[in-house]
Amino acid sequence: MGIEYVLKRLCLALVVLWAAITFSFFIPRTPLIISSVGPSLQRLTSPETIRPVAAKKEDAVSGYYARVFHLDRPLHEQYLIYLGDVFKWDLGPSMYYYPKTVQEVIGEALPWTVGLLGSATLLGFGLGSLLGVFLAWPKAPGWAQYLILPLLTLSAVPFYQLGLVLAYIFSVLLQWLPIGGGYPLLVFPSWSWSFVLGTLRHAILPTAAVTLSVLGFWAVGMRGMVITTLGEDYVVLAEAKGLKQRTLMLRYAARNALLPQVTGLALSVGNVVTGAVLVEVVFAYPGIGTLLKWALLTHDYPLMQGITLILVIAIVLITLLLDLALPLLDPRIGAGRA
Helix, strand or coil: CCCHHHHHHHHHHHHHHHHHHHHHHHHHHHHHHHHHHHHHHHHHCHHHHHCCCCCCCCHHHHHHHHHHHHCCCCCCHHHHHHHHHCCCCCEEECCCCCCEHHHHHHHHHHHHHHHHHHHHHHHHHHHHHHHHHHHHCCCCCCHHHHHHHHHHHHHHHCCHHHHHHHHHHHHCCCCCCCCCCCCCCCCCCCHHHHHHHHHHHHHHHHHHHHHHHHHHHHHHHHHHHHHHHHHHHHHHHHCCCCCCCCHHHHHHHHHHHHHHHHHHHHHHHHEEEHCCCCCHHHHCCCCHHHHHHHHCCCCCCCHHHHHHHHHHHHHHHHHHHHCCCHHCCCCCCCCCCC
């Protein structure tokens, strides 16, 4: 992997981040969005709010908010201030959680989302890829082929709909698992075993909703790639040399079929992240998704921008890491062939 390849990917990631920051700033400020989010935001962004503070108490409060959130400045100055604040990682105060800052509010919810999204993505990708190799194995039992249709069905169901089905079955009907929240109500957050076990129990359903939905996608995709790879000349030559079937499947077929899987993972990161956000809303999980819901309901303008920025940064960083990992899986990918 050449240094030029890495620099190109880093520059592309920076351009995407700048575009995301710009869009996250300007889109909520369009007249259409402002007119649809409710009278509270209209009052904060109206000329009556932005004018100098008058003697009335309402005008004084509006003027205070205008100064705090820079609404008394022209739009281009607000944009430059926002760019500078983002560069310093200062996302400003939250309107609803004031005087807490946006990064403080997001910092409390981010570990929940990282844990949920990380575990669900790794489980779905890992188990799905292994299942795809098993389905493509020539000596797989006949009943394994009947798994393809259920896997395709699961991959077509959105995360949040699958979450609703799981909640109804395991929480309402069977009452095996809690229906929502991140930990038991009577347990205070701490590093005790009761809190950890309660947290894991509450995370089962949202994690299962994301994992089962992506499991079929990765399994079917891996099966197709392995079957294609089994027909390659180098696999036929390895089989003619008398290598074991396990060696052929894992070291030759599965290893070369994994490269398109990793590429697909990089392309699907955005869908997984946004889907996990909706799953959090369904299960009232205390992560970024639930926080975004309350930001929309309370018209918390800076918090909306901060959450959007965090999600985009996460997607760009994950995609960049996967992109840099491709040359490690296939050395033919380099600076001249990127």
